[in-house]
Amino acid sequence: MNTKNARVLVVDDETDVLFAVKMLLKTEVKEVVTEKNPENLLSLLSKQAFDVIFLDMNYKSALNTGNEGFFWLNKILEKDKNATVVMITAYGDVELAVRALKEGATDFIVKPWRNEKLLEALEKACAGRTSGEHAGKNASRRVPSSEGFDMLGQSEAMQDVFYKIDKIAPTEANVLILGENGTGKELVARALHQKSFRAGKPFICADLAALSEGLFESELFGHKKGSFTDAKEDRTGRFEAANGGTLFLDEIGNISLPQQAKILTALQNRLVIPLGSNQQIPIDIRLVSATNVPIYELAAKNQFRKDLIYRINTVEITLPPLRERGEDVILLARHFAAHYAEKNHKPIPYMSDGALKKLKQHSWPGNIRELQHAVERAIILADGPELRPQDFAFSAMEHPVHAGTHPEMAEEGPLQLSEVERTTIMRVIERNKGNISKAAKELGITRTALYRRLEKHDI
Numbered sequence: 001m002n003t004k005n006a007r008v009l010v011v012d013d014e015t016d017v018l019f020a021v022k023m024l025l026k027t028e029v030k031e032v033v034t035e036k037n038p039e040n041l042l043s044l045l046s047k048q049a050f051d052v053i054f055l056d057m058n059y060k061s062a063l064n065t066g067n068e069g070f071f072w073l074n075k076i077l078e079k080d081k082n083a084t085v086v087m088i089t090a091y092g093d094v095e096l097a098v099r100a101l102k103e104g105a106t107d108f109i110v111k112p113w114r115n116e117k118l119l120e121a122l123e124k125a126c127a128g129r130t131s132g133e134h135a136g137k138n139a140s141r142r143v144p145s146s147e148g149f150d151m152l153g154q155s156e157a158m159q160d161v162f163y164k165i166d167k168i169a170p171t172e173a174n175v176l177i178l179g180e181n182g183t184g185k186e187l188v189a190r191a192l193h194q195k196s197f198r199a200g201k202p203f204i205c206a207d208l209a210a211l212s213e214g215l216f217e218s219e220l221f222g223h224k225k226g227s228f229t230d231a232k233e234d235r236t237g238r239f240e241a242a243n244g245g246t247l248f249l250d251e252i253g254n255i256s257l258p259q260q261a262k263i264l265t266a267l268q269n270r271l272v273i274p275l276g277s278n279q280q281i282p283i284d285i286r287l288v289s290a291t292n293v294p295i296y297e298l299a300a301k302n303q304f305r306k307d308l309i310y311r312i313n314t315v316e317i318t319l320p321p322l323r324e325r326g327e328d329v330i331l332l333a334r335h336f337a338a339h340y341a342e343k344n345h346k347p348i349p350y351m352s353d354g355a356l357k358k359l360k361q362h363s364w365p366g367n368i369r370e371l372q373h374a375v376e377r378a379i380i381l382a383d384g385p386e387l388r389p390q391d392f393a394f395s396a397m398e399h400p401v402h403a404g405t406h407p408e409m410a411e412e413g414p415l416q417l418s419e420v421e422r423t424t425i426m427r428v429i430e431r432n433k434g435n436i437s438k439a440a441k442e443l444g445i446t447r448t449a450l451y452r453r454l455e456k457h458d459i
């Protein structure tokens, strides 16, 4: 189904999280309902049908076992075995999340998330509903986040990438994937796994940029019950969960020097020791890492350990930005146009010469992800069977911001003061991942003042 028509329910006991999701999804879906208390879930479901339910795995109150998510997942599926449930977890506990998938969840996302990841999960959940692959304990489950190695590219630069993937995948070499945001690094990591001898084993992804300092070790190496205040039960870390398979460390360039040291030790010793435990757990993983930061420049400034680079970059694959892929822009645009036309029950559109020219001239700072969204928007908004230049409006958020120029002002002329205030507030909240306290601090106002302004602007 089309995401725009989706009715979404989000259940989480953190008000800030609910607020952030509501703000993000407000313009993306037909309706978004948030609920703080899972006890109200069943009565909500009796009153209204939801296409996708985002369900938190851990609640501070309620049963307090750390497994409340399963309880509520089962309740939802008892009520509607076709419900589409995406689990959310603060720890991103892989073991629990995998169990949730087996028990009928459609997907899981890790808190804190990057907004585009949440939107991708939503889109995949909606796509699953279109194709009839609904949740249900006995249904044969597709795990959306592991699907879709559908990498296109005819440019010389991409032919080179495909050649490297084919050569490297069946080896045990650790691979470092370099490239700007949205160039397909995760897709390459999945392709390397799918074409490797480890394909039948787990592919585990850890978005290192999303991990706070406090969660880093427990997330990667696991912890024993009681090893810190919130450790209510033993947890398996991602290194161990990936045993036998591939571990994908995304955004590796964003971690601190002490964190780099911890990863290096695990890789050198080929074992991990969960927090609060003395037990050494041997690990057998193929490591694929990715970053969009100039990691060698960081190493030159002693901000990234050279010995870690040597460990992770047995082979490197550099993904070219979309603006350097020539006619691939058109190839990809046509591919996405066909995909989104089908998804939105529209005929596959024809692209006017003007539209093609506009697509080729744009610099695509958000790369393929930006193109994908631009085409989806164009398909939804276009009036007839043809996509015209005016159907492609490139989002101001995706334009690089040049010092001293406010993008809206440069492009749209004078603005109302209140509009500027509203946009600024939304951006700062988004930048702080919905954390109101941090956003208020960055804006230089109190939380109460920020809440007042949110109300004023109806955000």
Ligand SMILES: Nc1ncnc2c1ncn2[C@@H]1O[C@H](COP(=O)(O)OP(=O)(O)OP(=O)(O)O)[C@@H](O)[C@H]1O
Binding pocket: 150, 151, 152, 153, 179, 180, 181, 182, 183, 184, 185, 186, 187, 188, 250, 292, 332, 368, 369, 372
């Ligand atoms: N060559 C390609 N052909 C088709 N789709 C692609 C291609 N490359 C990327 N995509 C799509 O573009 C989106 C972004 O890709 P992906 O998440 O792999 O990028 P990334 O470089 O890992 O991004 P980030 O740095 O933000 O994590 C995904 O929806 C992916 O399926």
